[in-house]
Amino acid sequence: MIIGTATMPNTLPLLEAEYPAAARLLSPLGRRAELPLGIPQQSAQAAGCERQATIGQITAGSGLPLTLPALASHFTELDPKSAFLYAPTAGIRALREAWKVRMNLPGTSLPVVTNGMSHGLSIVADLFSSPEHPIVLAQPYWDNYETIWHMRNGAEMLDFPFFGADRRFNLGGMSDRLDALRGPATLLLNFPNNPTGYAPTHAEAEAIVARIHAHPHPLAVLCDDAYAGLYFSEACYGKSLFGALAAGADRERLLVCKVDGATKELVFFGGRVGFLTFSAEGAVGEALVEKASAVLRGTISSVNAPAQAAVLAALRDPNLVAQQEEVFGVLRRRYTALSSALLAEGVDALPFNSGCFAMLQLRPDQDAQEVRMRLIREQSTGVIAVPSANALRVAFCSIDEVDIPDLVRRVAAVVNG
Ligand SMILES: Cc1ncc(COP(=O)(O)O)c(C=O)c1O
Numbered sequence: 050m051i052i053g054t055a056t057m058p059n060t061l062p063l064l065e066a067e068y069p070a071a072a073r074l075l076s077p078l079g080r081r082a083e084l085p086l087g088i089p090q091q092s093a094q095a096a097g098c099e100r101q102a103t104i105g106q107i108t109a110g111s112g113l114p115l116t117l118p119a120l121a122s123h124f125t126e127l128d129p130k131s132a133f134l135y136a137p138t139a140g141i142r143a144l145r146e147a148w149k150v151r152m153n154l155p156g157t158s159l160p161v162v163t164n165g166m167s168h169g170l171s172i173v174a175d176l177f178s179s180p181e182h183p184i185v186l187a188q189p190y191w192d193n194y195e196t197i198w199h200m201r202n203g204a205e206m207l208d209f210p211f212f213g214a215d216r217r218f219n220l221g222g223m224s225d226r227l228d229a230l231r232g233p234a235t236l237l238l239n240f241p242n243n244p245t246g247y248a249p250t251h252a253e254a255e256a257i258v259a260r261i262h263a264h265p266h267p268l269a270v271l272c273d274d275a276y277a278g279l280y281f282s283e284a285c286y287g288k289s290l291f292g293a294l295a296a297g298a299d300r301e302r303l304l305v306c307k308v309d310g311a312t313k314e315l316v317f318f319g320g321r322v323g324f325l326t327f328s329a330e331g332a333v334g335e336a337l338v339e340k341a342s343a344v345l346r347g348t349i350s351s352v353n354a355p356a357q358a359a360v361l362a363a364l365r366d367p368n369l370v371a372q373q374e375e376v377f378g379v380l381r382r383r384y385t386a387l388s389s390a391l392l393a394e395g396v397d398a399l400p401f402n403s404g405c406f407a408m409l410q411l412r413p414d415q416d417a418q419e420v421r422m423r424l425i426r427e428q429s430t431g432v433i434a435v436p437s438a439n440a441l442r443v444a445f446c447s448i449d450e451v452d453i454p455d456l457v458r459r460v461a462a463v464v465n466g
Pocket residue numbers: 164165166167168191239242243273275310312318321322323
């Protein structure tokens with residue numbers, strides 16, 4: 050195969066000169082990741098040409114898609130070019146720009162569009178993790194982290210208990226894990242958290258940021274902001290730590306990555322539209338975007354175009370914010386109903402103030418899987434077992450407010466029995 054053997058300019062020397070931490074953090078795959086001067090790139094360079102005979106898309110000849118009405122009739126509100134032709138490797142440019150405007154953070158790259166947030170996390174893992182580049186994260190954690198970092202990338206999972214003995218975020222545990230590092234590593238922060246439903250207070254957020262900024266070795270901090278915006282308590286810091294971390298990032302030591310997306314923020318679970326953003330703008334940001342794009346090109350090639358076009362249309366819709374606030378109101382009422390019901394039934398809940406979940410602490414003589422199975426058998430109630438914390442995770446985001454007291458009564462009948 051001859052096409053694409055010539056490579057685009059190598060971005061590694063630029064990163065080594067301008068963002069030494071990023072260069073040192075790269076895994077062997079991350080170091081190799083470069084976009085070839087391949088078909089999408091050659092096609093983009095020919096974008097203004099009168100005759101476009103580059104990319105292998107079946108078009109009407111005029112640059113417009115040649116669509117089948119049986120399919121196109123389901124996408125009538127979307128721009129046909131955006132919905133039916135390939136999206137660029139890094140995503141539809143206008144969508145990337147609109148998401149950046151929405152984030153409103155200076156000094157960051159344009160986001161890369163990913164196939165949902167799991168894919169964004171997996172690109173970060175591919176670029177910065179390996180058997181020699183471990184990941185530090187709070188335990189319990191979302192189960193897919195294990196699949197992404199340990200199973201796929203062979204990275205060591207250096208975990209610490211999410212809550213300390215005082216049932217507050219375990220800054221000491223995080224700090225001890227960071228203290229033990231001697232080389233490049235990733236730190237994963239997921240707030241609002243899955244499974245605990247906890248986000249840091251202002252004081253906790255400041256302390257986390259200060260501890261990270263003081264870390265002496267190259268560190269990639271990954272903010273998994275899947276549940277961005279879902280804060281139910283005034284005490285919460287109430288936004289991603291990405292902005293504060295990126296603002297003070299010393300390029301010799303710290304790279305910050307943000308993964309977020311339409312999955313929860315736009316309640317578009319099946320759409321698979323996520324975003325990956327780096328703490329660098331200009332040519333350095335572009336170099337990191339190119340590395341992410343190379344991994345993306347080598348796996349899924351490009352993200353579902355109609356879903357991207359739909360998210361772009363939603364971001365341009367003046368009613369979007371009001372609609373999101375309506376959903377937020379529904380979740381807030383469910384959160385309040387759950388907090389009251391747990392108190393009324395005397396169920397031991399760990400602190401939760403945000404997101405979609407609450408975690409219920411079981412007694413040492415109880416087994417999380419057994420309790421979960423009893424809830425299915427005896428109470429026709431499904432929850433998730435969290436054995437590492439001997440706890441149950443309750444997804445209040447998927448229970449109607451009026452059913453929450455009944456849910457808690459059923460849980461209490463087994464848990465407090
Ligand atoms: C913490 C966390 N991160 C990422 C994701 C993945 O989101 P997506 O469905 O967009 O891949 C989830 C989904 O449940 C999640 O809970």
